[in-house]
Amino acid sequence: GNSVTQMEGPVTLSEEAFLTINCTYTATGYPSLFWYVQYPGEGLQLLLKATKADDKGSNKGFEATYRKETTSFHLEKGSVQVSDSAVYFCALPYYNQGGKLIFGQGTELSVKP
Amino acid sequence: DTAVSQTPKYLVTQMGNDKSIKCEQNLGHDTMYWYKQDSKKFLKIMFSYNNKELIINETVPNRFSPKSPDKAHLNLHINSLELGDSAVYFCASSHGTGGGYGYTFGSGTRLTVV
Numbered sequence: 001g002n003s004v005t006q007m008e009g010p011v012t013l014s015e016e017a018f019l020t021i022n023c024t025y026t027a028t029g030y031p032s033l034f035w036y037v038q039y040p041g042e043g044l045q046l047l048l049k050a051t052k053a054d055d056k057g058s059n060k061g062f063e064a065t066y067r068k069e070t071t072s073f074h075l076e077k078g079s080v081q082v083s084d085s086a087v088y089f090c091a092l093p094y095y096n097q098g099g100k101l102i103f104g105q106g107t108e109l110s111v112k113p
Numbered sequence: 114d115t116a117v118s119q120t121p122k123y124l125v126t127q128m129g130n131d132k133s134i135k136c137e138q139n140l141g142h143d144t145m146y147w148y149k150q151d152s153k154k155f156l157k158i159m160f161s162y163n164n165k166e167l168i169i170n171e172t173v174p175n176r177f178s179p180k181s182p183d184k185a186h187l188n189l190h191i192n193s194l195e196l197g198d199s200a201v202y203f204c205a206s207s208h209g210t211g212g213g214y215g216y217t218f219g220s221g222t223r224l225t226v227v
Binding site for chain 1: 117144146153154155156158161163168169203205207209210211212213214215216217218219220221
């Protein structure tokens with residue numbers, strides 16, 4: 001079945017540093033891929049998505065490219081801010097299972113001033 | 114106007130009690146979900162309803178019973194609460210059942226069983 005693996009955290013960066021959070025997946029077919037963000041004490045919010053190979057999703061300075069050849073969907077941001085401190089989840093749907101999303105284990109990002 | 118709203122936000126209760134969590138969405142979505150997030154932030158699906166019909170029922174103890182009176186509401190009732198039920202419970206909604214649109218999440222209900 002479909003699965004997703006994220007790099008483990010926590011990740012601690014200084015403000016304005018470059019961010020990469022790795023996500024790799026196994027999937028039947030070519031499902032949409034998602035990044036969600038969870039700020040402290042809040043629910044998950046959709047950060048960006050890509051629906052087919054070579055698509056690039058982007059939002060709030062974050063980007064991720066759907067790479068079929070490496071089965072990856074790494075999240076990047078060129079210059080992080082303190083306000084980006086949160087937990088980030090990579091996700092994709094299970095194949096043919098009623099819209100069920102499988103989430104990676106989450107990567108906690110802490111950005112220091 | 115909150116898109117997916119859950120109540121209550123916090124719930125502290127004793128072992129053995131019965132409690133309910135309510136969820137409502139005003140997005141016009143036809144599919145709703147309950148997810149459980151443990152202390153390590155791991156998310157696991159519990160149930161899903163599409164147009165009031167149960168379509169996903171993971172291996173969840175039968176002390177947990179979802180109810181969907183209409184496609185905008187999905188409630189979760191938990192009987193005989195146990196310490197291990199302590200977690201954050203998230204409601205979510207989406208268009209259809211293909212998973213291609215992603216979800217909109219509520220802000221969560223933090224359940225603490227003492």
